[in-house]
Amino acid sequence: xxxxxxxxxxxxxxxxxxxxxxxxxxxxxxxxxxxxxxxxxxxxxxxxxxxxxxxxxxxxxxxxxxxxxxxxxxxxxxxxxxxxxxxxxxxxxxxxxxxxxxxxxxxxxxxxxxxxxxxxxxxx
Ligand SMILES: [Zn+2]
Numbered sequence: 001x002x003x004x005x006x007x008x009x010x011x012x013x014x015x016x017x018x019x020x021x022x023x024x025x026x027x028x029x030x031x032x033x034x035x036x037x038x039x040x041x042x043x044x045x046x047x048x049x050x051x052x053x054x055x056x057x058x059x060x061x062x063x064x065x066x067x068x069x070x071x072x073x074x075x076x077x078x079x080x081x082x083x084x085x086x087x088x089x090x091x092x093x094x095x096x097x098x099x100x101x102x103x104x105x106x107x108x109x110x111x112x113x114x115x116x117x118x119x120x121x122x123x124x
Contacts (some may be wrong), residue, residue: 012105017105020109051107101114
């Protein structure tokens with residue numbers, strides 16, 4: 001056996017996790033780029049429309065921006081997790097250096113913090 005397994009207990013399929021995260025990252029980037037694209041000039045809200053129409057358009061736009069923001073956050077987490085995979089620190093908490101439980105990684109593969117550090121709102 002040329003390859004050594006750094007983590008004993010965790011039976012995580014890192015290759016599957018990496019390809020899944022890359023796939024999600026690609027989707028998020030595609031969606032984020034789409035949402036952030038500036039609206040067609042003057043096309044969406046015409047002055048001739050009733051006020052109600054314009055208002056719902058504006059609200060829809062705000063909601064989309066909110067979605068784009070949270071996609072950014074997810075993108076960041078996925079990028080960090082992929083970086084950790086590359087560094088060989090995947091599954092290790094960025095804050096305290098403890099192992100992140102495999103169960104947590106199975107639910108949220110992009111986790112770069114253990115449950116207690118993620119819960120205590122540690123900056124970074
Ligand atoms: Zn931690």
